[in-house]
Amino acid sequence: MTAAGWTVSDDVVWAGEDTVRIYQLTTGQFQxxxxxxxxxxxxxxxxxxxxxxxxxxxxxxxxxxxAAYLEILSDVQGFLLSLARQNMVVANPGEKTDERRGRxxxxxxxxxxxxxxxxQ
Amino acid sequence: MHIxxxxxxxxxxxxxxxxxxxxxRLAMNSHLxxxxxxxxEQDDLLCGLARGVRPTxxxxxxxxxxxxxxxxxxxxxxxxxxxxxGWQPGEVAPKIRxxxxxxxxxxxxxxxxxxxxDSSLRKLPxxxxxxxxxxxxxxxxxxxxxxxxxxxxxxxxRRDLFDVVRRARDxxxxxxxxxxxxxxxxxxxxxxxxxxxxxxxxxVDGGTLERHEAxxxxxxxxxxxxxxxxxxxxxxxxVINHVVTSDNVDHMHEVAALxxxxxxxxxxxxxxxxxxxxxxxxxxxxxxxxxxxDSFMWTEPxxxxxxxxxxxxxxxxxIKGNCGMGGNEIYVNSLGSVYPCKLVTGVGELAGNLRDAPxxxxxxxxxxxxxxxxxxxxxxxxxxxxRCYIKGACGGGCRAFHMARxxxxxxxxxxxxxxxxxxxxxxxxxxxxxxxxxIEDPGAFVPIRPVDGSVxxxxxxxxxxxxxxxxxxxxxxxxxxxxAVSA
Numbered sequence: 001m002t003a004a005g006w007t008v009s010d011d012v013v014w015a016g017e018d019t020v021r022i023y024q025l026t027t028g029q030f031q032x033x034x035x036x037x038x039x040x041x042x043x044x045x046x047x048x049x050x051x052x053x054x055x056x057x058x059x060x061x062x063x064x065x066x067a068a069y070l071e072i073l074s075d076v077q078g079f080l081l082s083l084a085r086q087n088m089v090v091a092n093p094g095e096k097t098d099e100r101r102g103r104x105x106x107x108x109x110x111x112x113x114x115x116x117x118x119x120q
Numbered sequence: 121m122h123i124x125x126x127x128x129x130x131x132x133x134x135x136x137x138x139x140x141x142x143x144x145r146l147a148m149n150s151h152l153x154x155x156x157x158x159x160x161e162q163d164d165l166l167c168g169l170a171r172g173v174r175p176t177x178x179x180x181x182x183x184x185x186x187x188x189x190x191x192x193x194x195x196x197x198x199x200x201x202x203x204x205x206g207w208q209p210g211e212v213a214p215k216i217r218x219x220x221x222x223x224x225x226x227x228x229x230x231x232x233x234x235x236x237x238d239s240s241l242r243k244l245p246x247x248x249x250x251x252x253x254x255x256x257x258x259x260x261x262x263x264x265x266x267x268x269x270x271x272x273x274x275x276x277x278r279r280d281l282f283d284v285v286r287r288a289r290d291x292x293x294x295x296x297x298x299x300x301x302x303x304x305x306x307x308x309x310x311x312x313x314x315x316x317x318x319x320x321x322x323x324v325d326g327g328t329l330e331r332h333e334a335x336x337x338x339x340x341x342x343x344x345x346x347x348x349x350x351x352x353x354x355x356x357x358x359v360i361n362h363v364v365t366s367d368n369v370d371h372m373h374e375v376a377a378l379x380x381x382x383x384x385x386x387x388x389x390x391x392x393x394x395x396x397x398x399x400x401x402x403x404x405x406x407x408x409x410x411x412x413x414d415s416f417m418w419t420e421p422x423x424x425x426x427x428x429x430x431x432x433x434x435x436x437x438x439i440k441g442n443c444g445m446g447g448n449e450i451y452v453n454s455l456g457s458v459y460p461c462k463l464v465t466g467v468g469e470l471a472g473n474l475r476d477a478p479x480x481x482x483x484x485x486x487x488x489x490x491x492x493x494x495x496x497x498x499x500x501x502x503x504x505x506x507r508c509y510i511k512g513a514c515g516g517g518c519r520a521f522h523m524a525r526x527x528x529x530x531x532x533x534x535x536x537x538x539x540x541x542x543x544x545x546x547x548x549x550x551x552x553x554x555x556x557x558x559i560e561d562p563g564a565f566v567p568i569r570p571v572d573g574s575v576x577x578x579x580x581x582x583x584x585x586x587x588x589x590x591x592x593x594x595x596x597x598x599x600x601x602x603x604a605v606s607a
Contacts, residue, residue, distance in 0.1 A: 013191055013194035013195055013198060014198065015195070015198035016198070021198045022198075023194040023197070023198055025122075025187055025190055025194070028122035028123065028125075028190075
């Protein structure tokens, strides 16, 4: 299941708009995002859900083209899941998690959720 | 390695300043145009680091754990307020690529605006002929510039204007026009303009007949209203250019209301300057006038239509180092003379004439090279900017506006710097969602140096210039270099 909404991890400090710069408190690692990644990050950090982010990018990049939306949504979902795998973002409270699998690693839960429902 | 593990080797650059109000704190790195808000704990940490004090994470101070200290340090590092060991910002070089060519296709004008920077009157003898103008468009296209802005005088007075514009468009150039709007007489003309121009800018001096015609002349308000109406009917949302002066600054609400009356992109508010005929009109734009415009931007709902000349709340990726004259934009006058900027047309700033040399060669003229390569980080034009705490965002301001006040393109007007600095901080506070009460806090605009808590030395450098002005014996000497006035 792909989470509809994400939040910046409490283990992350970040800054920037056009180029988002990230520091992970757990590892001491710095990373920066490219322009598109930064756009997605800022929209996510501003409280937008995955579909809203995809729609906003579709409007900006493809004039709102519905076909492009599906492709962009898939890319946005993939990008946010990759951030989740790196413990940079977490699913919003209340998002459904696959507790039945009993996985202890929170990242794995997020990733596993991303493999299933929520696809357009 | 965590930042907290490197704390002994972290450095605080000299360019940092802090602005402290009762409720919020703002920090800026002037070199990189980076800014962010700080908590009191982050502020204390920054000042401590600047003074060589290294906090512990043992709970004795504000940080109960290494993680808390690391988080606070990360905020400072990520916003370029503290540098990691061995890290210094690279050289900031302007991105020099010709983008915009302003072409005064004629000096003839049907209006006699008292502050006209071009001092436009009648068509000058020796104006580039039709074929020469077409050839200019070809040369501009060969430079790979993106846009030609047709200006004047009044460009609509040139009978072959539309043919020259068509040629520019055929060559792939974007085409804009700056017009007084009085020649947009009917729907056919408006439709042609809609077809030919990517952007149409119409100059409006007031939102009422009385205000507009005080500078533009009798009968002009009805004509410009007709022009704006016809453009709207043709599907064009024009830009409105408005020169704000000591005489009309109290009536900005009338101009802003044009945003409700017409469909426009925005209203660009430019401050009056002593350029061209502006040297001899009675109009000014000084600190008190600026404060009125700043207040207007904070308080008036219709200010949403306005874009003023203030320094924008830029971030590091946007810094350019200079205004772009002679590099990103140039000016070609009606006679084919090439200058670095439409406002910088003194004899010493002439690159040459298109009748003597091709445009590509004139772009390489020594004065053009000097101007485009000088930045607030080094260069002969911006030496006065070297110590300023907004230099990265400001890029030195409009050099022509400095020149109009200081008498020298390469010398800053400290009165203008004062306006630029206030507007920069005001814009940042606005971008941070601050309210009116915050900017009325005395500390909101006072730059404090973290290294010793002192006020940044350039904050009040305008006072020295004002002191010199008070001994100015005659108005004519306002145009002389300040050094001469003070001598």
